[in-house]
Amino acid sequence: MEGIAKKWRDLGCDDVKKKLMQCHKNGGLPFVKIHHGAEKFVNQPMLLEDELDVQFGGATARGDNLMWLDDMNFTVEEHKSVTEFFIGNGIFYDDKSTPTVTPSVVPYNYDIEVKKLKTIAPHWNSVTAPCIYASVCGGCKTQNLLYEAQVRAKEEQVNDLIIHIGRFSNDDPEFATVMKSIVPCDIHFHYRNKMEFSFCTKKWLPRDSVVGVQDLDETGYALGLHAPGFFDKVLNIGSCLLQNEAANRVLAVVQDCWRDPQLGLSPYDVHSHAGFLKHLMLRTGRDIETGLPELMVNFVTSSYEPKLLKHLVEKVSAIPEVVSVINNVNSSVGNTSVGEVEYILHGKSTITDTLRGLKFQISANSFFQTNSYQAEVLYKLIEDFSGLKGDGSEIILDLFCGTGTIGLTLARRVKHVYGYDVVPQAISDACRNAELNGIHNATFIQGDLNKIGDDFGNNFPKPDIVISGYKELQSPLKTDPNRPGMHTKLIKFLLKLRCPRIVYVSCNPATCARDLDYLCHGMMTPSLFNKRDVVSSKSKNEWTWQKSGSCPQGTTLQRRIY
């Protein structure tokens, strides 16, 4: 990787242009237009209008595409959907000829963003996307890629990040033995138990109209998912293949009436900050007794106006599966779905679900794995990786515990679980969930793990196993926006702790790889990697990592540089 960066840095502007034109002349691949980013390494945006041929080189963890400039062994990143970049010639995902993939995040900054002009030939792994919105919706990026190819791409991403950001060596014979294969998900659609749709004043009108969808509405308003790359444009959608049938019925009912002028409802405008309706969040759980789906409908609004919502509430609560209608009021200019105040407009304040034999109550804003089916698989892996003795002697520290699911599913086999999370609602859910399941050896504490002091660790005995399920917060509570991943204070705490086993569960392999670099090098060697496909079609990996072995006393952190 160093070589590639150097190659570009050493080239003058003219050389770069000459090289790119050379690529263009070679022909046979799709045209792309470089629109920005090139200046990062040539110091001036001299490539803005150039057209050149590229080969598709892979996908990043975010689902962005990596393009390969023919003959140059150089990858560029594209923030558009994979579906638009399938090309022929056997380069993409081909084991032998896949070029080096550039990580999309620090520390390498030699990506170019490109815009596709046309596709010459579809990739052999392309399939017809089952969802009619797939090619224009920002929700799913890889639906028209064969599932097995999606899985392979995710595996490549993780391996690549572990090597380049985590600074692990694939020359190390141990590396191949510790990297485990991805565990695919058997269910590819209707699996998502939480969807957040946005109301918007600016409907996204894709260049190509969506086949089979007739849009008769003239208000220009939309309720749906954001267009790829736009925070202020929303694709109006009638149903979503990721959520279940009952949730789609709720969406249809809301779509049917929210624009009615007689209701006086207006979508929130992210520019002028005027308007009322911000988001429609749908969460699905299961009735503990019957196992049937139960739904929470959460209207996120800019102010508290229950009269304005009355008609919508009546309509959605008539759907038998809807057991809870909530109103989160978020009066800030930020467009997140977490409100400062929450009101119950119908039914209960929580929904329930089951996981590894335990019952969980979930409130509107607390975290619960979005794929309940695959969460069972993940939690089984976490238990296996924890390597519990099972004699009830061990202490577990469950960092970023959310509603307490991981710690509680392990609690019966250990002495005590201590869980930390910053969201007060998550902590109260966790305490309630412990009670609901008759678990008395779990303590949940609210606190910001980005702001721990030197005394962190004084409140609990030295843990035998640390579970870390980190995800940066997308809410006003987000505390360290410039540094996603674990805070260095926490990493330092973990290094000092010298806990024999850490299970790091992450949905961001890039930040996880970086944290593993900090946590591992100079201390212990990783003993097992496992990647688990948790959200198929949404280009995300959830993967767990375990390290074991004892830490040599007095060892300080050293980073291996390759």
Ligand SMILES: C[S@@+](CC[C@H](N)C(=O)[O-])C[C@H]1O[C@@H](n2cnc3c(N)ncnc32)[C@H](O)[C@@H]1O
């Ligand atoms: C991906 S969720 C994982 C929850 C849980 N481990 C699970 O698997 O269900 C990440 C959690 O990290 C919490 N979180 C994010 N930033 C935090 C911080 N700075 N301090 C403490 N908790 C934080 C969020 O509230 C959220 O519950």
